[in-house]
Amino acid sequence: MGSAVAGQLLVRGIPVVWASEARSEATARRAAGFEDVGTADALAARSDVILSICPPHAANEVAGSVAGFEGIYVDANAIAPATARDVLGAFVRGVDGGIVGGPSSPRLYLSGPDAPEVARLFEGTGADAVVVSAEIGTASAVKITYAAWSKGTAAMLLDILELARAEGVEEALLAEWEDSIPELLPRLESARRSAEAKGWRWVGEMEEIANAFAAHGLPDGFHRAAAEVFGWRQGVRS
Numbered sequence: 006m007g008s009a010v011a012g013q014l015l016v017r018g019i020p021v022v023w024a025s026e027a028r029s030e031a032t033a034r035r036a037a038g039f040e041d042v043g044t045a046d047a048l049a050a051r052s053d054v055i056l057s058i059c060p061p062h063a064a065n066e067v068a069g070s071v072a073g074f075e076g077i078y079v080d081a082n083a084i085a086p087a088t089a090r091d092v093l094g095a096f097v098r099g100v101d102g103g104i105v106g107g108p109s110s111p112r113l114y115l116s117g118p119d120a121p122e123v124a125r126l127f128e129g130t131g132a133d134a135v136v137v138s139a140e141i142g143t144a145s146a147v148k149i150t151y152a153a154w155s156k157g158t159a160a161m162l163l164d165i166l167e168l169a170r171a172e173g174v175e176e177a178l179l180a181e182w183e184d185s186i187p188e189l190l191p192r193l194e195s196a197r198r199s200a201e202a203k204g205w206r207w208v209g210e211m212e213e214i215a216n217a218f219a220a221h222g223l224p225d226g227f228h229r230a231a232a233e234v235f236g237w238r239q240g241v242r243s
Contacts, residue, residue: 007058008035009108010081013130015039024048045070052076054123058104061088062209068092077119083152083210085217086142093117093141101141103148116144149214153228156207157214159196160231166193204235211235 049071081102093099100117124134169178211232215225
């Protein structure tokens with residue numbers, strides 16, 4: 006997603022740099038077309054705006070790698086609003102972000118005093134930049150409440166199917182779904198494919214969503230369980 010969003014800026018002729026230090030060959034392939042400046046320090050020195058788009062568990066580490074950056078730092082990760090405020094509190098000009106949709110046409114929600122300036126960077130591109138408010142945390146709130154449903158219900162479907170399989174009624178359940186709730190079958194298949202390909206990134210996202218519910222005294226067990234389900238899909242069982 007990071008390379009896809011940055012690629013939208015190239016469409017406008019905006020230069021994009023990245024830092025290859027300690028990164029994999031797979032990352033280098035995704036960054037083809039961007040200028041490699043080597044290190045995070047060099048990246049910060051060359052940049053007016055930094056976009057952090059990474060797995061949620063790495064948000065703090067990425068922010069720490071450019072500590073002292075005085076430009077606009079955009080944290081566009083799937084993290085709880087409180088986490089976003091903590092991360093962005095270290096920057097003079099921080100913008101909260103949240104991405105919904107696929108790499109080809111992402112919607113980038115933005116919040117914070119400098120959000121309009123970041124949104125203007127994406128004018129005329131395939132990325133739809135939407136300013137939510139001037140308050141840090143609201144863009145992350147849009148993202149996690151959206152994902153709470155889309156990915157949370159995907160985890161529930163996968164868990165239900167595992168129970169049906171364990172009880173020996175998988176075929177009967179699928180037949181009943183096909184008859185009475187046929188839209189669940191393509192949803193189930195999509196959940197299975199996505200969990201196998203990206204579930205490792207969703208563990209941290211579900212934990213961040215759970216933290217956001219807990220911060221308001223709301224039940225958080227749904228999404229802590231979802232984190233377990235996605236962990237199981239990667240062979241990690243608690």
